[in-house]
Amino acid sequence: MATTKWAIDPTHSEIGFKVKHMMFTNVSGKFLTFDATIETENESFENAKINFTGAVASVNTSNADRDKHLQSADFFDAEQFPEIAFQATSFTQKSGSDYELVGDLSLHGVTKPITLAADFGGIMQDPWGNTKVAFALEGKISRKDWGLTWNSALETGGVLVSDEVRLAIELQFVKQ
Structure with missing residues (x-):
């Protein structure tokens, strides 16, 4: 069976996150510099090889x-740990367009498994004849699991930055 390679379309993709600030509001951010590839054996994308890298220095919260x-x-210590990386260990269809992406996230010198919900947007051809595929990923991680423990106590109780980080990722790939 032939392998199909897909490359990230960075102009139609976003690696986003949200973190509670002062226990009552969200701060959103994203990484502006990243790369990702997918290798598939079929169009269902089950068990696809998925790899991602992102430049920590490109974090942007406006x-x-x-x-x-x-x-x-x-926090990230971009000088010592300049890159975030993810390597999928499984990509499984749950039902319809709902998939589960499991893999190893390397961040701040620590590698741990994470599970993300994935919505397979489908395969389409753009007006220029390129075949594209889209995915929306969501999940939560604990920043403390990766040694990101900085915080500041609030006088009213609670902390300045929540431990939970919500991931919101929109990806579009181009068939090579």
């Missing part, structure tokens, strides 16, 4: 001071 803090040793 606030330069906060972005610098996130890149510092308090």
Whole structure:
């Protein structure tokens, strides 16, 4: 069976996250520089080989001071750990367009398994004849699991930054 390779379309993809700030509001961010590939044996994408890398220094929350803090040793430590990586270990269809993506996330020098819900958007041809595939991924991780423990206690109780990070990822790939 022939292998099909897919490359990320970065202009139609977004690697986003949300974290509670001061226990009552969300701060959204994304990584601006990333790469991802998929290798499949069929069009269902079951058991596809999926790899992702992202540049920590490209984190963007629409606030330069906060972005610098996130890149510092308090959080991601971009100087020592410049890259986030993900390698799928399974991609399984649950029903219809609902899939489950399981893989190893490497962040801040720590590698741990994560599970993401994936919505398979389908395969389409764009107006220029390129075959595209789309996925929407969602999940939650605990930043403490990757050694991201910086925080500040609030006078009213609670902490400045929640432990839970919600991932919201939109991906579009181009058939090679």
